Amino acid sequence: MIHLRSVQKSYARGEQRVLACAVDRLDIAAGEQVALIGRSGTGKTTLLHILAGILRPDQGEIEVAGARLDGMSESARDRHRGQHIGMVYQTFNLLQPFTALENVLLGALFGRGAGHDAKRRAEALLQQVGLGERMHHRPGQLSVGQVQRVAICRALVNDPELILMDEPLGNQDRATGGQVLDLLLDIARNGGKTVVMVTHDPESAKRMQRTVDLATLRSDLGAAAAASHGGRA
Ligand SMILES: Nc1ncnc2c1ncn2[C@@H]1O[C@H](COP(=O)(O)OP(=O)(O)OP(=O)(O)O)[C@@H](O)[C@H]1O
Ligand SMILES: [Mg+2]
Numbered sequence: 150m151i152h153l154r155s156v157q158k159s160y161a162r163g164e165q166r167v168l169a170c171a172v173d174r175l176d177i178a179a180g181e182q183v184a185l186i187g188r189s190g191t192g193k194t195t196l197l198h199i200l201a202g203i204l205r206p207d208q209g210e211i212e213v214a215g216a217r218l219d220g221m222s223e224s225a226r227d228r229h230r231g232q233h234i235g236m237v238y239q240t241f242n243l244l245q246p247f248t249a250l251e252n253v254l255l256g257a258l259f260g261r262g263a264g265h266d267a268k269r270r271a272e273a274l275l276q277q278v279g280l281g282e283r284m285h286h287r288p289g290q291l292s293v294g295q296v297q298r299v300a301i302c303r304a305l306v307n308d309p310e311l312i313l314m315d316e317p318l319g320n321q322d323r324a325t326g327g328q329v330l331d332l333l334l335d336i337a338r339n340g341g342k343t344v345v346m347v348t349h350d351p352e353s354a355k356r357m358q359r360t361v362d363l364a365t366l367r368s369d370l371g372a373a374a375a376a377s378h379g380g381r382a
Contacts, residue, residue, distance in 0.1 A: 150311060150343045151177040151200060156209030158195055170195035170206070172366045179310070182337055182344040184354035187363030193347045194239050196363065197313045200345065201236050202226030214311050231259045235304035239315035239347075241296050243288045249275060249299045250284040256303035267306065274302040277332055279325065294320040298329060305336060312337065314346045318353060330356060 153175040159166045170192030177183055187193050198204040199211060202218050203226075211218040214233035218226055230236070235256070243252045250271055257267035275284050278298040288296050297320045304312060312333070318326040330353055337344045346357065354360050 150179040150181070150214060151175065151345070152210070152212040153199075154210040156199060156206045156211060158192075158199060158204060158206040170199065170363075172196065172209070172363075175361070175366055177343060177345065179343055180341045181359060182334065182357045183346070184357040184360045185345055185347045185363060186349070186354060186360055191363045193363055194315055197236070197315050197345065197347065200311075201234055201313055202230050203236075231307070233310050235307060235309035235312045237297075237300050237304045237312075237314040237317040239319075241288075241300040243296060243299060243303075245288055248285045248287055249280060249291065249295075249302075252288070252299055253302045253306050256306045270308075271302065271306050274305055275299070278302060278329055294322070294325065297321065298325075301329060301333070305333075308340065310342060312342055312344045312346075314344070316347050316349065318348070318350065326350075326353070 153172050155174075156170070156172045157168065158170045159168045161167075185193055185196070195204065199206050199218075200213055202213070202221070205219070205223075205226075209219065214229070216229055218229070221229070244255065247255065250268075253271040253275060254267055257271065272284065275281060278301060280295060280298055280302075283291060283295060288299070291299070297317065301314070301317055304314065314333075317333075318329060321329060333344070333346075334356065336342065344357070346353070348354050
């Protein structure tokens with residue numbers, strides 16, 4: 150499902166380059182559920198964005214859901230994401246003028262989930278994460294944890310093969326977070342879906358099949374580049 154080789158993404162900052170993410174090698178099989186861990190600033194979000202095709206790295210080979218993303222145009226990557234990937238962003242990225250239900254349906258509009266039963270699926274998902282009574286509220290009228298659960302529903306509405314989640318439970322109380330994780334893992338295991346979930350919570354990580362620490366994926370090249378900008382690795 151996921152194969153990365155010698156991937157690096159850096160940003161220019163004045164004369165310097167800041168290495169945001171370096172992965173020598175990463176392979177995730179179809180149907181695996183993986184927790185992605187690592188200290189703040191080590192490139193977890195950058196890596197998810199590379200996997201989603203939102204960011205293009207400076208170098209490296211990226212194969213995701215049967216397609217090579219390196220060398221693909223931005224619009225082709227956008228289409229590929231709509232067809233195969235559901236993403237929960239660290240900052241949620243809901244559209245403020247729209248209600249919870251409309252935000253979830255917008256996920257279907259840009260993917261393969263468009264169609265007559267999208268609304269039914271969106272409503273069912275919102276019910277399942279405990280937002281049955283909040284479907285017609287706008288993000289500004291919801292709590293942060295509720296907004297996060299809407300973002301999770303939006304990622305799931307297309308029934309994607311690959312679910313990428315950037316700390317999807319970071320704003321949930323333990324009981325709610327546990328229920329939402331149960332739902333996610335249920336959907337993933339019953340549907341044979343691949344999940345990559347960034348988490349700082351060891352309990353959540355333990356429930357996944359495998360934990361990948363980003364620090365262990367960095368190539369020698371990456372470590373050298375990280376050292377050259379102040380040893381922040
Ligand atoms: N647009 C940008 N321009 C310059 N540097 C950036 C940019 N985006 C990210 N970085 C740098 O890249 C590194 C990796 O950032 P990233 O957001 O991927 O970290 P993270 O592991 O997700 O951290 P956190 O756990 O805090 O979310 C950081 O050191 C960050 O400062
Ligand atoms: Mg992050």
